[in-house]
Amino acid sequence: MVDLLLFCALLSAGAAAILLSAGGREPMRSHREEAESFLSATLFSAADGVGYSFMGYRKDLSGKIWAELISEAVFLCSEGKETGKLLLENLRPALGRHMAAISGNFNALMRIECPESGFSLRVGEEGEELAASASVTLTVPQSPELKVRVVVELWWR
Amino acid sequence: MVEVREEGFIPMSTAGIFLLALAMCLAAHLAWSSHERRMLDLRMSEMERLSWEVAVTRARIGETLRWIGGQALLQISMRAELHHPDVEESAGAVASVHLLGELPKLNSETVRVGNPVLPPVVRFERCGEFTSVYAYFPSGLEISARSRDNSIEIRETVWDVETTLRVRFFLLENLMDNFARRLKSRVFEIYRDSLYLKAWAEAWGTGAVRLDGKTDETVFRLSWCLFEREVFGSSDWFGIVGSDLPPDLSGIPGREIGELRRNFAGVLERMSSARRSLEMADGGPACLELLRSAAEDLMKAENLLHAALRAGESGGVEAKIIGNLRSSRGEGIPSKAEQLMAGLSGVRSGILTAERMVEEGDAENAKEIVGSLLRETEPRRVRVEIPVDGTRLTETVEVYVENRSPPSLPAVQKLLEGIISDLEKLLPPSPQIPSVPEPGPAVMPAPRESVYRAFPPRPGGPPFVSVYHALEIGSIRYSREDPAGLLGGSLATPVYLPFIDTIVWWGMWSVRVELDWAVEEAFDYPNQVLLQETSFGHLHSSLSYRWSFGRETFDVRVTVFYLEPFWFSTA
Numbered sequence: 105m106v107d108l109l110l111f112c113a114l115l116s117a118g119a120a121a122i123l124l125s126a127g128g129r130e131p132m133r134s135h136r137e138e139a140e141s142f143l144s145a146t147l148f149s150a151a152d153g154v155g156y157s158f159m160g161y162r163k164d165l166s167g168k169i170w171a172e173l174i175s176e177a178v179f180l181c182s183e184g185k186e187t188g189k190l191l192l193e194n195l196r197p198a199l200g201r202h203m204a205a206i207s208g209n210f211n212a213l214m215r216i217e218c219p220e221s222g223f224s225l226r227v228g229e230e231g232e233e234l235a236a237s238a239s240v241t242l243t244v245p246q247s248p249e250l251k252v253r254v255v256v257e258l259w260w261r
Numbered sequence: 262m263v264e265v266r267e268e269g270f271i272p273m274s275t276a277g278i279f280l281l282a283l284a285m286c287l288a289a290h291l292a293w294s295s296h297e298r299r300m301l302d303l304r305m306s307e308m309e310r311l312s313w314e315v316a317v318t319r320a321r322i323g324e325t326l327r328w329i330g331g332q333a334l335l336q337i338s339m340r341a342e343l344h345h346p347d348v349e350e351s352a353g354a355v356a357s358v359h360l361l362g363e364l365p366k367l368n369s370e371t372v373r374v375g376n377p378v379l380p381p382v383v384r385f386e387r388c389g390e391f392t393s394v395y396a397y398f399p400s401g402l403e404i405s406a407r408s409r410d411n412s413i414e415i416r417e418t419v420w421d422v423e424t425t426l427r428v429r430f431f432l433l434e435n436l437m438d439n440f441a442r443r444l445k446s447r448v449f450e451i452y453r454d455s456l457y458l459k460a461w462a463e464a465w466g467t468g469a470v471r472l473d474g475k476t477d478e479t480v481f482r483l484s485w486c487l488f489e490r491e492v493f494g495s496s497d498w499f500g501i502v503g504s505d506l507p508p509d510l511s512g513i514p515g516r517e518i519g520e521l522r523r524n525f526a527g528v529l530e531r532m533s534s535a536r537r538s539l540e541m542a543d544g545g546p547a548c549l550e551l552l553r554s555a556a557e558d559l560m561k562a563e564n565l566l567h568a569a570l571r572a573g574e575s576g577g578v579e580a581k582i583i584g585n586l587r588s589s590r591g592e593g594i595p596s597k598a599e600q601l602m603a604g605l606s607g608v609r610s611g612i613l614t615a616e617r618m619v620e621e622g623d624a625e626n627a628k629e630i631v632g633s634l635l636r637e638t639e640p641r642r643v644r645v646e647i648p649v650d651g652t653r654l655t656e657t658v659e660v661y662v663e664n665r666s667p668p669s670l671p672a673v674q675k676l677l678e679g680i681i682s683d684l685e686k687l688l689p690p691s692p693q694i695p696s697v698p699e700p701g702p703a704v705m706p707a708p709r710e711s712v713y714r715a716f717p718p719r720p721g722g723p724p725f726v727s728v729y730h731a732l733e734i735g736s737i738r739y740s741r742e743d744p745a746g747l748l749g750g751s752l753a754t755p756v757y758l759p760f761i762d763t764i765v766w767w768g769m770w771s772v773r774v775e776l777d778w779a780v781e782e783a784f785d786y787p788n789q790v791l792l793q794e795t796s797f798g799h800l801h802s803s804l805s806y807r808w809s810f811g812r813e814t815f816d817v818r819v820t821v822f823y824l825e826p827f828w829f830s831t832a
Binding site: 110 | 272274283317321329797799
């Protein structure tokens with residue numbers, strides 16, 4: 105009888121060990137790749153509906169690449185130029201619209217920061233739970249000492 | 262009665278232990294494979310991240326190239342006449358130098374952009390109506406990304422990068438080429454027709470032809486505008502009233518030295534390319550091809566040198582520098598410009614001789630000639646005395662190329678490097694793209710050209726190119742050519758026609774318009790996307806293509822006949 109009980113106990117222990125080592129379920133796949141592809145698609149695609157009016161003269165910048173516009177906006181703002189402020193006023197909603205159009209099931213939030221010039225801009229909105237994030241550093245060709253860090257966060261709605 | 266066996270061949274507990282051991286082994290294997298799988302996932306994930314970073318870096322190179330390309334076009338197009346017909350090639354050379362300088366700035370904590378052994382070749386090409394910028398790295402450009410723990414590293418070699426600029430450079434270039442090519446004949450025709458119309462109308466209408474410089478100057482300006490309209494589809498009508506303020510030459514004097522340096526650097530680049538080809542021409546099967554390539558490079562270098570030396574014709578700082586290069590430092594000492602021209606021409610003749618020998622199968626002699634062309638030679642040092650303020654200063658002049666000296670490519674290169682180095686000393690300490698002057702006060706009035714550069718006027722119609730021009734008319738001179746006029750009379754010459762028994766009054770005179778200088782500029786109005794420094798600060802504006810014309814003379818002869826007498830009046 106004791107022998108039978110011992111047998112059963114050992115068998116159970118073995119089965120438990122196998123089950124534990126096999127793992128209950130596959131780990132959840134990260135959404136980082138989605139965030140990276142979202143960031144690339146946002147930054148390196150052609151802008152639409154961006155421009156500004158200066159001294160009553162309209163400057164239409166549609167067709168420029170978003171990354172280029174962002175670095176130009178940072179440069180102009182860091183130099184304290186009026187055109188920087190004007191561009192930024194228009195860039196923010198246009199970029200927000202662009203992000204909303206390509207973010208799918210997520211809420212997208214983009215943070216653009218340039219520590220050297222103190223420039224900071226938030227575009228988009230957060231959601232309930234952070235799904236993934238990705239970042240990239242852009243250079244500002246007009247002013248090589250400036251570096252712009254662009255972080256994108258994808259949030260579950 | 263059946264007998265029941267109570268014992269198996271091993272005890273149950275032993276079987277249990279055996280099964281437990283088996284289960285533990287299986288569990289251990291599963292745990293290990295799970296660990297391996299997770300590690301693989303992590304590695305894959307890290308590799309994907311690094312690949313993404315490399316891809317982003319590549320995209321950033323494209324962005325940098327786009328900016329550099331735009332600035333190079335802006336810079337070179339400002340003095341298009343100096344770079345014609347290789348405007349895009351000159352812009353490519355400028356962009357290449359700057360791209361090389363910008364690449365290290367793309368390095369980050371995890372990504373490293375290598376230094377290419379050979380400079381990139383940047384070309385501008387037509388891409389639909391826009392312009393594509395294409396950078397080719399002959400030796401490849403390595404981008405490497407490394408994980409933070411250095412466990413994974415991926416490398417990618419980039420051979421070329423292409424990006425599109427939303428500017429219609431080639432359209433502007435073509436239109437301006439047309440304008441410059443046909444200017445003399447077409448403005449002459451329009452002006453002549455206008456003068457005829459005016460003169461006949463005056464003679465037949467009022468009986469008095471006015472030889473008025475002011476009016477005829479306006480007619481000339483109007484002719485210019487009409488020709489502008491023919492070529493560009495729009496005109497700078499404000500130009501008729503003359504340039505109220507001087508044209509915007511700000512920036513140009515400041516850039517002159519830099520431009521001159523770049524022109525000479527372009528020559529040096531061609532010479533270096535020729536030298537590389539010569540060094541590889543070791544008599545092998547590719548020898549002939551390499552010699553031809555070297556000769557072609559030197560031909561281009563000569564053309565570029567001619568263009569660079571022509572820069573002095575437009576006056577200003579350039580003229581002084583070029584004048585200095587053209588002047589001899591003493592008797593029997595060739596000027597630097599002469600040395601450069603003679604040196605280049607001598608080396609090219611040597612290459613052509615070597616080429617002929619290779620074609621005739623005499624590779625050994627050809628190799629010897631090539632060797633002599635690559636031989637380093639020491640310059641001859643001559644002491645000369647220069648009179649300065651009544652005293653005489655002694656200076657040592659180095660002569661690299663003389664009539665009797667054998668042609669040597671390194672000698673010509675050294676001479677040119679010296680000139681470039683001298684020019685660099687004249688430049689501001691840290692030139693950057695765009696090499697623009699300090700921003701002027703953003704207040705009106707600004708020269709009209711500056712205003713147009715920031716805010717190009719709306720064009721008249723297709724191809725939607727705005728234009729600006731400024732003309733400096735030195736003088737307008739008249740000379741009567743009919744007999745009465747030659748004798749100083751103000752009346753036209755009467756001519757009796759016996760076969761119809763009528764007197765016809767004949768007036769003939771010539772008008773000479775002397776144009777001191779002129780500037781024509783075309784703006785790509787619909788694409789105001791290039792960030793640039795203007796009189797109104799930094800703002801986005803269009804690419805402009807500017808052409809300066811030197812002194813020109815327009816001679817028009819006008820003849821008028823009328824049955825009634827008519828007079829000439831001068832204002």
